[in-house]
Amino acid sequence: MSAARPLAVYVHIPFCVRVCGYCDFNTYAGMDAVKDAYTAAVVAEIEAWAPRIAGREVTSVSFGGGTPGEMAAGSLVAIIDAVRAAAALAPAAEISLEANPGTTSAPALRDLARAGVNRISFGAQSFDASELAFLDRVHTPEATSASLHLAREAGIRSVNLDLMYGLPDQTPAAWQATLGRALDLAPEHLSLYALTVEPGTPLDGRVERGEVAPLDPDAVAAMYEDAAERLAASGYRQYELSNWARPGHESRHNLVYWTWGDYLGIGAGAHGFLDGERFENVAHPRAYIDAVRHDGRAIAEAVRPDAATSMSDWLALRLRLVEGFNAAAFATTFGESLEAAAGPPLDACRAAGILEDSGGRLRLTPRGRLLHNEVAVQVMLHLQERAEESPSVTRGGASGVA
Ligand code: SF4
Incomplete structure (x- = not known):
């Protein structure tokens, strides 16, 4: 059964410049010293999976995080090469990368494009400087525009912008202004996410202490509906609850998740789903590196759902x-x-x-x-x-x- 089924590969890069107050992803700041060892562990983990995935056609490789754009381009290229060596990377495979605006240089983007990266997703979140400060983001609105242009110059054909709505105190006009600035840049893809207060995050603490009041849910819903109308009028097709694309620029990698396809999860805390079995790797980067050095893999849990x-x-x-x-x-x-x-x-x-x-x-x-x-x-x-x-x-x- 499995030999004919395509495979997606997700690679988790668990590093960020600093951890945003609303984030509950498996990500860490201040760990530059382990990045080389982490790259080596990711390559080794892919090699350990090779016997299991040999002959499978890999239709997408997605670097998520964390902030993959914080890794040296050479490290990401080495990981792509490891996937190529382990399985049959489809000639038209989608190879995508998440990045923070303002942190990816022109030479790095060119190196990544040469290695096959053809899609990049910038965590723009907002074009309002005060909203970016509230979200603890390290970039400016101008950095998003500059990064998008650099990606285009490097030849990356699909650019996505992530935007957030439903921020405390955000007005409908402020949300429309952010949407307008994003549309002016004509990205091929837009992902819109409502801010959620995740338990245990610094933002959750601020809400508990009464320093921040979440927006009324009806106001948040209205922002979503207004955005859906505006994006449709601007030529974007909504294909998923949070995702809009120009024709042909839908995320093929994410479509594998939404259609219950097989994907390998590589890296610290990564999740995989292969031949009906779900895997989860150990979460902390150092524990992950140690586990791969010791066992070749770092699986913390494997279950076959009923x-x-x-x-x-x-x-x-x-x-x-x-x-x-x-x-x-x-x-x-x-x-x-x-x-x-x-x-x-x-x-x-x-x-x-x-x-x-x-x-x-x-x-x-x-x-x-x-x-x-x-x-x-x-x-x-x-x-x-x-x-x-x-x-x-x-x-x-x-x-x-x-
Ligand atoms: S940049 Fe993204 S992954 Fe990193 S801390 Fe902020 S929200 Fe989380």
């Missing part, structure tokens, strides 16, 4: 796609019809105007896009209850991937 978990994961991911999914794909994957597995919660969401059937596909309605989590939770609870009531129905795993 059928109920797989079904709810599959549905939650597919419903992130604006086009939704064909029920036949679910049946092909799990050997059971969608209606038999999850009919009651899906029918309730249809009745509430959150889900709709369109052109043979089931998808969220525009209003339902704001309620994806609620749908996913209802489906998950139903599938878990069903599994507890009749374990034999859902004991088996997935039969394949459609």
Whole structure:
């Protein structure tokens, strides 16, 4: 089954110049001294996976973090070369990199483009200097424009800007101004994220102490809907809850996640999903380096999800796609019809105007896009209850991937 299936490779780079107050990613500041050892460990981990992935076609390599752009270009090129040596990197593979505006030089971008990097995502977040200061970002609005132009000059064909909305005190006009500045730069792709207060972050502490008041959820929802309208009018197609693209510039790597495809997770704290098994690496960079030196790999946990978990994961991911999914794909994957597995919660969401059937596909309605989590939770609870009531129905795993 697996030999014919394409593979995506995610490489986690867990370093940032400083850690932003709202961030709960697996990332660390002040660890420049271990970067070379980390690169060597990532290359060694890829080599350790080689026997398992030999013959698989790698359709995308994605450097995420953290801030991959903080690594020396030569280190990233060495990692790309290691993937090429371990598996068949498709000639048209998408090779992407996350970077902070203002931190990637023209020579580094040219080296990366020569090594095959054809997509870059800048964490722009805002074009308002006071909002960037609130977010602890190290760059200026001007740095985003300059970095985007450098990426274009280097020949990188797809540029994404990440933007954040729903910041405390952010007005609709301020959000529109940021959107306008982003659209003026004509990126090929835009990712819009609502600020979320993650437990345990410095921002969470500020909210607890009453120093910061989160924006009203209705105001945040209105910002999302206004942005969706404006981006559609500007020629961007929304293809996922948080993602808009010019035709042909959708993130092929992320589409692997949303369609339940196989991906290898390389690096500290990285997650992978291969042949129905989920992996998670040890999180701290030093522990990761030590584990790879010792064992070749650094897997902290490997689980094969049961059928109920797989079904709810599959549905939650597919419903992130604006086009939704064909029920036949679910049946092909799990050997059971969608209606038999999850009919009651899906029918309730249809009745509430959150889900709709369109052109043979089931998808969220525009209003339902704001309620994806609620749908996913209802489906998950139903599938878990069903599994507890009749374990034999859902004991088996997935039969394949459609
Ligand atoms: S730059 Fe990104 S990954 Fe790094 S701390 Fe800030 S939000 Fe987190």
